[in-house]
Amino acid sequence: MKVYKEEDANPAAVKSGPVAVIGYGSQGRAHALNLKNSGCHVIVGVREGGKGARQAAEDGLEVASPANAAAAARLIAILTPDMTHETIFNEDVAPNLQEGDALLFAHGFTVLYGRVKAPEHVDVIMVAPKGPGDLVRREYERGRGVPCLFAVHQDATGKAREKALAYASLIGGTTAGALETTFREETETDLFGEQAVLCGGATELVLAGFETLTEAGYRPEIAYYECLHELKLIVDLLYEGGLAKMHEFISETAIYGDLTSGPRVINDETRARMRDVLKDIQSGTFAHNWILENQAGKARYQQMLDADLNHPIEKTGKELRDLMTWLKPGANTKDD
Numbered sequence: 001m002k003v004y005k006e007e008d009a010n011p012a013a014v015k016s017g018p019v020a021v022i023g024y025g026s027q028g029r030a031h032a033l034n035l036k037n038s039g040c041h042v043i044v045g046v047r048e049g050g051k052g053a054r055q056a057a058e059d060g061l062e063v064a065s066p067a068n069a070a071a072a073a074r075l076i077a078i079l080t081p082d083m084t085h086e087t088i089f090n091e092d093v094a095p096n097l098q099e100g101d102a103l104l105f106a107h108g109f110t111v112l113y114g115r116v117k118a119p120e121h122v123d124v125i126m127v128a129p130k131g132p133g134d135l136v137r138r139e140y141e142r143g144r145g146v147p148c149l150f151a152v153h154q155d156a157t158g159k160a161r162e163k164a165l166a167y168a169s170l171i172g173g174t175t176a177g178a179l180e181t182t183f184r185e186e187t188e189t190d191l192f193g194e195q196a197v198l199c200g201g202a203t204e205l206v207l208a209g210f211e212t213l214t215e216a217g218y219r220p221e222i223a224y225y226e227c228l229h230e231l232k233l234i235v236d237l238l239y240e241g242g243l244a245k246m247h248e249f250i251s252e253t254a255i256y257g258d259l260t261s262g263p264r265v266i267n268d269e270t271r272a273r274m275r276d277v278l279k280d281i282q283s284g285t286f287a288h289n290w291i292l293e294n295q296a297g298k299a300r301y302q303q304m305l306d307a308d309l310n311h312p313i314e315k316t317g318k319e320l321r322d323l324m325t326w327l328k329p330g331a332n333t334k335d336d
Contacts, residue, residue: 002179
């Protein structure tokens, strides 16, 4: 697969007109500041008097209502949470779209599942940095960037792909490398990764390990260190150099345990469950359920979240993290 770099992008495809960034959360702030520093005319579309409006103004950015920002721009990036897209699009963006405008998302969920249906006369594109907004901003400031995925859902102008690649370049994505994908591939793999591995899979594995040790009579503090605290050390090694680096920096005893016991925990039954998760995503079942949960007020969501946050590992972890001075704000800075 081709990795797109700076020389493949034409920044003028986006810089030729104002860019509206709707929302000023983690990704919104990073995109807006990076775009501005790259020479774009950026208008932040946020609710008047809200936290985002105050922060954007403090950052020196032009601020307007979402509707006015969309009306003034030629590219509108909707960077608010997924479940807000439909309302924002219908009420603020759609009435202000002009022929040839581009509508951009950082995740394909609402377009893939039909919650946002753009008119035929606008481009619909996606640029999805593979990292949180804070990292996107920090790496841009260091001149390095975070890898991005980009895709085209609708090409009304014949220049949608050029605009997507240009936007990726302007927020730092092509410095690190951009990969071309589709809205479906990005959305389905992203949802699967979150549910089966990164969030759902990882946290359930941690909780199950903690419960197994404490139920066997081991102290919760020891179980916390072994099943949660040290996970970061292993993930950092995997992030930096894959399985090879992890095996290089752990003991031979740990490697032997990894090779013999890992497949006992993650086995064919686990893979079958993962395939079930993927099928629910591919069929639209997960999206349907999540949309209905939001429409019903998220009572079940809140119940499950509360159960997670009230797990005994949380109480143990809070007490132990209070002892970790390096986690406290300002711990890595020196007084003058």
